[in-house]
Amino acid sequence: MARVATTSDAFNAIAEPQRREILTLLREGERPVTGLARDLGMTQPQTSKHLRVLREVGLVHARGDGKQRLYGLDARGLRPVHEWLGGFERFWSESLDRLDEYVQELTQTHQERHDDDH
Structure with a gap:
């Protein structure tokens, strides 16, 4: 059986604990990848990889702010998870x-x- 890509939906994306922690940190507001990496105790490339997955499933958005990119939570992407849990x-x-x-x-x-x- 082929493995489903982690980017296929929000359920797979949030199955990874570090991605859930990123979402928790972003509830407080937009953050640069360097700040997220520091708070998570991860390298910037590791954090960027997780952010890419979260962006691809619509849970995170990014915007340029000068020389850095700020990442923010897009909780609308969690609606399918919320609806499923509501059952x-x-x-x-x-x-x-x-x-x-x-x-x-x-x-x-x-x-x-x-x-x-x-």
């Missing part, structure tokens, strides 16, 4: 509802014991 939301909601019911039962039991002591 699992009911499982999280159900778990939180069960936790809430459990906490309410514990609180009621604790209150009843406290009332019986007085």
Whole structure:
């Protein structure tokens, strides 16, 4: 079976932890590749390679600013990931509802014991 290129979609692109970290850093605003590389503890060529992948799938944009290029987040490219994850939301909601019911039962039991002591 042929390996799918990492640039085929956002899912493959964000599967790599360092690319997710780049996206996290870019949430704060545009950054030059040198700043990203420094904060990630990577070389500039390694960082540039990851940025190229993120650009190709539409998660990052670049613009010239004098002699440097600034990279910024384009979160619209994450919409397919968000929509896919949304299908699992009911499982999280159900778990939180069960936790809430459990906490309410514990609180009621604790209150009843406290009332019986007085």
